[in-house]
Each structure stands twice: as C-alpha cells, then as structure tokens.
Amino acid sequence: MPDNWGFVAAAYGLTAAVLLIYWQRLVRREREVATLQRLNAERSHEPSRAGHPRPEPASRPPVP
Helix, strand or coil: CHHHHHHHHHHHHHHHHHHHHHHHHHHHHHHHHHHHHHHHHHCCCCCCCCCCCCCCHHHCCCCC
C-alpha cells in the first residue's frame, strides 16, 4: 500500500490543476457577462436617425 502514495499525490495534484483552470474560466466568463450586461444597459432607446423608434427588447417577436 505505501507504494501507491505517489499515485495519490499525482491524482490530488491533477485535480487541483483542473479545478484552478476551471475557476479561471468561470471568472473570465463572469467578466464577459458583466461587460455585456453593462453594454446592454447603456444602449440607447432613442429614435434612430431615420425617425423610427427602436423597440424595447421584450417587444421583439421571437426568432424561430
């Protein structure tokens, strides 16, 4: 049994590395979502140059 401690340590090391990579991916996606939400909040709903008012996002027909 003592001969297997190297494999146990390697398994824990690999698990830690995978979790660290996954954590970094989640943080990056969280930043992307926050940026998109901020950009959508800043988007103007004023009439366009042609004089046609922009519809509210909820009033658009669903895309098939």
